[in-house]
Amino acid sequence: MAKVITPRQEDYSRWYTDVIIQSQMADYSPVKGCMVIRPLGYALWEAIQRELDARFKETGHENAYFPLFIPESFLHKEAEHVAGFAPELAVVTHGGGKELEEALIVRPTSETIIYAMFAKWIRSYRDLPVLINQWANVVRWEMRTRLFLRTTEFLWQEGHTAHVSEAEAEEEALTILEIYRRFAEEHMAIPVYTGVKTESERFAGALRTYSIEALMQDKKALQAGTSHNLGQNFAKAFEVKYQTKDGTWEHVWSTSWGVSTRLVGALVMAHGDDNGVSFPPRLAPLQVVIVPIWKTDEEKSRIAEAARLAAEELKGACRVKVDLRDEVSPGWKFNEWELKGVPLRLEIGPRDLEKNQFTAVRRLDRRKTAVPRDGLLAHVGPLLEEIQADMLEKGRAFLRENTRDAKSYDELKRGLEETGGFFRAHWCGSADCEKRIKDETKATIRCIPLEGNREDGTCLRCNGASRRWVYFARSY
Amino acid sequence: MAKVITPRQEDYSRWYTDVIIQSQMADYSPVKGCMVIRPLGYALWEAIQRELDARFKETGHENAYFPLFIPESFLHKEAEHVAGFAPELAVVTHGGGKELEEALIVRPTSETIIYAMFAKWIRSYRDLPVLINQWANVVRWEMRTRLFLRTTEFLWQEGHTAHVSEAEAEEEALTILEIYRRFAEEHMAIPVYTGVKTESERFAGALRTYSIEALMQDKKALQAGTSHNLGQNFAKAFEVKYQTKDGTWEHVWSTSWGVSTRLVGALVMAHGDDNGVSFPPRLAPLQVVIVPIWKTDEEKSRIAEAARLAAEELKGACRVKVDLRDEVSPGWKFNEWELKGVPLRLEIGPRDLEKNQFTAVRRLDRRKTAVPRDGLLAHVGPLLEEIQADMLEKGRAFLRENTRDAKSYDELKRGLEETGGFFRAHWCGSADCEKRIKDETKATIRCIPLEGNREDGTCLRCNGASRRWVYFARSY
Incomplete structure (x- = not known):
């Protein structure tokens, strides 16, 4: 670590x-x-x-x-x-x-x-x-x-x-x-x-x-x-x-x-991000980790018990684990579970216990919400679904923002260097143009959409007639 | 077929x-x-x-x-x-x-x-x-x-x-x-x-x-x-x-x-038996097959409908299929599903329809029972469990009946030829005796039980002292 x-x-x-x-x-x-x-x-x-x-x-x-x-x-x-x-x-x-x-x-x-x-x-x-x-x-x-x-x-x-x-x-x-x-x-x-x-x-x-x-x-x-x-x-x-x-x-x-x-x-x-991997709840092997936070021994027994009970309550409904280790600090645990991509962390410290709540922290953006201990089960499911939806929405925005039109070969070349991402561009259909573009830019035609791409234009490289645009990108 | x-x-x-x-x-x-x-x-x-x-x-x-x-x-x-x-x-x-x-x-x-x-x-x-x-x-x-x-x-x-x-x-x-x-x-x-x-x-x-x-x-x-x-x-x-x-x-x-x-x-x-394979319900890919039996077109529509409804009712509770094929006869279907090892067949013909029942037939022994159409679901689960239990019981009886004592080397040799099965017999523990017995009888020591086999005796082959019997058998 x-x-x-x-x-x-x-x-x-x-x-x-x-x-x-x-x-x-x-x-x-x-x-x-x-x-x-x-x-x-x-x-x-x-x-x-x-x-x-x-x-x-x-x-x-x-x-x-x-x-x-x-x-x-x-x-x-x-x-x-x-x-x-x-x-x-x-x-x-x-x-x-x-x-x-x-x-x-x-x-x-x-x-x-x-x-x-x-x-x-x-x-x-x-x-x-x-x-x-x-x-x-x-x-x-x-x-x-x-x-x-x-x-x-x-x-x-x-x-x-x-x-x-x-x-x-x-x-x-x-x-x-x-x-x-x-x-x-x-x-x-x-x-x-x-x-x-x-x-x-x-x-x-x-x-x-x-x-x-x-x-x-x-x-x-x-x-x-x-x-x-x-x-x-x-x-x-x-x-x-x-x-x-x-x-x-x-x-x-x-x-x-x-x-x-x-x-x-x-x-x-x-x-993933600089703290580790991050998994969408529907696929995450572990969806929720419960981390108790205590200073005194008296706190410890009550808080550990609350954490254990919560894990028990959630067990049938989601993939949950309670981290009761003594030899490492709560901060160390936070880092470890973030590294391993667990989508939702439930913290419970002395103040949470007093307020009869957990503090829920999303792996996605570390956004915190207080979740009442009573009816925990009813709150965790929707929280996980919300994370799933937000991850997809974030992905959609990313894909949208990184898909651009390239009206000319120059625009494609510049775009590939400056921003990367997908480029909608016209191509005449010849293997020769395709290969030349690949050799010159390292970008390939990722796919030709099945619909929504019909429009008249001219091929990026040869200016030949094109009836539809295709997706170019550098790829793995 | x-x-x-x-x-x-x-x-x-x-x-x-x-x-x-x-x-x-x-x-x-x-x-x-x-x-x-x-x-x-x-x-x-x-x-x-x-x-x-x-x-x-x-x-x-x-x-x-x-x-x-x-x-x-x-x-x-x-x-x-x-x-x-x-x-x-x-x-x-x-x-x-x-x-x-x-x-x-x-x-x-x-x-x-x-x-x-x-x-x-x-x-x-x-x-x-x-x-x-x-x-x-x-x-x-x-x-x-x-x-x-x-x-x-x-x-x-x-x-x-x-x-x-x-x-x-x-x-x-x-x-x-x-x-x-x-x-x-x-x-x-x-x-x-x-x-x-x-x-x-x-x-x-x-x-x-x-x-x-x-x-x-x-x-x-x-x-x-x-x-x-x-x-x-x-x-x-x-x-x-x-x-x-x-x-x-x-x-x-x-x-x-x-x-x-x-x-x-x-x-x-x-x-398995001479009609095909036969699977225990807990592992059978298909647990129940419903076969309608009709002669006239008028019968057909009512009986096929009853069969379909039954499959619908059972779907959530067991792995079920309704066989509505027209091109093969009910008898042909019986044979095919027996060949493929489906543990329970539900037949419904004109007389069953009249009596508001299905005829359940066990793959294990073709034993038939009438099952009321009302509350079919409540009957099928227990029937499958009964088949599972009976298959195990049959297996237990078979194992019991085919496990014998061999008090002498002759008894082992004769037993292997005449009945086969497992033989409880004494062995001194030497690799030499083990190999000789294997070479001479094709039987090997399948395992030495962990308990229940302590008794004084003499090795089958060398008459050396033995403190426990072991299982001999010919094997795959």
């Missing part, structure tokens, strides 16, 4: 690492590129899993589990797919003391192994749709890694679905995009832009890739979830066919979609 | 595979030794996870996540450990297109990587105990695999804890053993024997290994969970030390423990 957190203004990247390590969310491991997710970080992932899993199941998806290893030849069946992943693969060459006849790839994603199974399972239109999700670890060899944001091994969910028509696959891809968008806003308190990726940014083997894009405090964008309409590409590569009602055979239409432990990094980067 | 299930009497092993494949719990994958867990099989694993995870958390454990890969040198730090696992390892030699300087092992278990982290995290007695659990996939190269029971990759939980004293570590190992025992009985409806393993059967690197041992329908034992007191072996290998209150430095005492997707196989083997 004696360690100092680098302030965000000084070095955002060091701040990020500092708060994760010091709050004990994660740690570096002795395995290059791989991290250890410690209990606080993992509890956040569990909260994310719990909520998303419920939404997937509500919409008819079922969980399954496919092998970690993929025969090397499978990856070669879809040409774009293997080209996209080849540089990032981890390869098992020996098993059980012998060299393998065919090397096995540690899955970087599971399309190929899953489509091999779909080909076996799907026979008739009656078997469709197949709506499957998998919670798993995947491995992509990364040269430059960052805790949670980019690690060689990471945890994720990957949905894989098969349908009778392109329209149905498209609807599925967009249903999931909406689940991701709402989850980001309603649970993570992180508002996002949604849209479709350009050809150069889409998933290797997809027809269309949709994404949710968030903005971090350093004004860089973070892709927080993707949903792909795969068309019939994988179905054709793996011969996944079904017999229609009319008796003809057709390839299925399919989707895949995923979010990963990167979301935990997004929570840190979006809400 | 046209496929025939091999009867248990004809070939228990084929029956096992048949019911798993046909009920769509799992499937073979194109990767040697690896299986695909399909939604029904995975839903059982999720139910197992949900219950055990709650019990681990209640007893103070936290989940975390450690890397999939372990540097080869780590495994060599504990001599017995590497000797135990060396023949089963999968080795990653290439990553990101290059040959690695040090090969990485795909974890067969995580002691070594976790102790490397414990060495970093643990400094003082104040940091102890550390009570960590991980839900993860592990890989052990297996030559002969069986769905769920023995696969190259499997899913499991592995608990890893560190303590200030041997007594505390021992208490932890036994606490977990008791959690496993109760879970097996109360949720899986599988009664088990518990005890300590002999030296030759214990975990590579452990001081003592405890296990729960169940009996399958073919009278072979199945080790269903293990809990290890690791002493200071790993602490010494990885230099995990803490400073005591007195300021001296000591190695921690530690435990590890785990159960795996093998438990799903145990559920199939313990409860």
Whole structure:
């Protein structure tokens, strides 16, 4: 605890690492590129899993589990797919003391192994749709890694679905995009832009890739979830066919979609401050911490008792802990629980006891309110919901204030240097212009909105005709 | 569905595979030794996870996540450990297109990587105990695999804890053993024997290994969970030390423990019959299926409506589904839901409608009861609990009837051939006798009970003195 957190203004990247390590969310491991997710970080992932899993199941998806290893030849069946992943693969060459006849790839994603199974399972239109999700670890060899944001091994969910028509696959891809968008806003308190990726940014083997894009405090964008309409590409590569009602055979239409432990990094980067991490109540592993404050022994017994009773009262309704440690001071406790991101602190000292109240302090802004001891339960729920709403509102304001129009290439370049954030700008649609802008500014097209962006204009770089603006930003 | 299930009497092993494949719990994958867990099989694993995870958390454990890969040198730090696992390892030699300087092992278990982290995290007695659990996939190269029971990759939980004293570590190992025992009985409806393993059967690197041992329908034992007191072996290998209150430095005492997707196989083997799998209500993904029976269209609309209403009524209280399919007959539906192990079926036909009732049919024994439509909810809960209790009672009777005394080596040999099951028999304690008995009979000492087995006798094989009997059985 004696360690100092680098302030965000000084070095955002060091701040990020500092708060994760010091709050004990994660740690570096002795395995290059791989991290250890410690209990606080993992509890956040569990909260994310719990909520998303419920939404997937509500919409008819079922969980399954496919092998970690993929025969090397499978990856070669879809040409774009293997080209996209080849540089990032981890390869098992020996098993059980012998060299393998065919090397096995540690899955970087599971399309190929899953489509091999779909080909076996799907026979008739009656078997469709197949709506499957998998919670798993995947491995992509990364040269430059960052805790949670980019690690060689990471945890994720990957949905894989098969349908009778392109329209149905498209609807599925967009249903999931909406689940991701709402989850980001309603649970993570992180508002996002949604849209479709350009050809150069889409998933290797997809027809269309949709994404949710968030903005971090350093004004860089973070892709927080993707949903792909795969068309019939994988179905054709793996011969996944079904017999229609009319008796003809057709390839299925399919989707895949995923979010990963990167979301935990997004929570840190979006809400943390120079005192540590800060979590929205709906996902916070611990929502309320009760800290008693005493000087004399006589005070201690009465105040500790009041704190204990309060924890008892709140237990069924929220995730609460009472911190009765003797060996550290109340101030030390305040710092520790702020470092670890607990959204609401309830203090009770001699004056509070006298007034029959707790002093509630919000992690978000340290705003204090007195809360009567009688009916504590009735007050804490609304306080947590208020914090959740205020965090989202703060995020919305931040995103709004940091989304600007760039009417010219100069305006974009200047904006990227001076303010950062998202820029609405016109683009002609050519991959060449896109690449030149990226090379020259380090900004990419984060997504092309699905609506609300139709307007005539001219491309930033080539002045060619453009019918709609897109979101540019520098990103993680 | 046209496929025939091999009867248990004809070939228990084929029956096992048949019911798993046909009920769509799992499937073979194109990767040697690896299986695909399909939604029904995975839903059982999720139910197992949900219950055990709650019990681990209640007893103070936290989940975390450690890397999939372990540097080869780590495994060599504990001599017995590497000797135990060396023949089963999968080795990653290439990553990101290059040959690695040090090969990485795909974890067969995580002691070594976790102790490397414990060495970093643990400094003082104040940091102890550390009570960590991980839900993860592990890989052990297996030559002969069986769905769920023995696969190259499997899913499991592995608990890893560190303590200030041997007594505390021992208490932890036994606490977990008791959690496993109760879970097996109360949720899986599988009664088990518990005890300590002999030296030759214990975990590579452990001081003592405890296990729960169940009996399958073919009278072979199945080790269903293990809990290890690791002493200071790993602490010494990885230099995990803490400073005591007195300021001296000591190695921690530690435990590890785990159960795996093998438990799903145990559920199939313990409860299934020639019609398919059969699940205890507390774990069954679907607890109740409602099947309407009609002949005329007029009947259909009224009966389907009654079935739908019943499902609506039960929805909040149990996992229920109404099967309104038109294209298959009621008989076909009965077979399908029996195959898939749903514990309770509610039928409603014209006569039931007239009598204002449902006919409830138990998967366990097809016993039928009439259940009034009014107050259906109040009847279904107790019916499910009754099924759960009856399945456990049936399991208890089976275990009791198939546990025998073997007073002589001949009796053991004859018993193993004629009846199978567990045999209480005396053993002198020598590894030599143990090995000879195993070589000659294929039976192993499943466990040495912790109590209730003290009595003077003579070793089955050598007639040497014995102070307690142990459980022998052939096993999976």
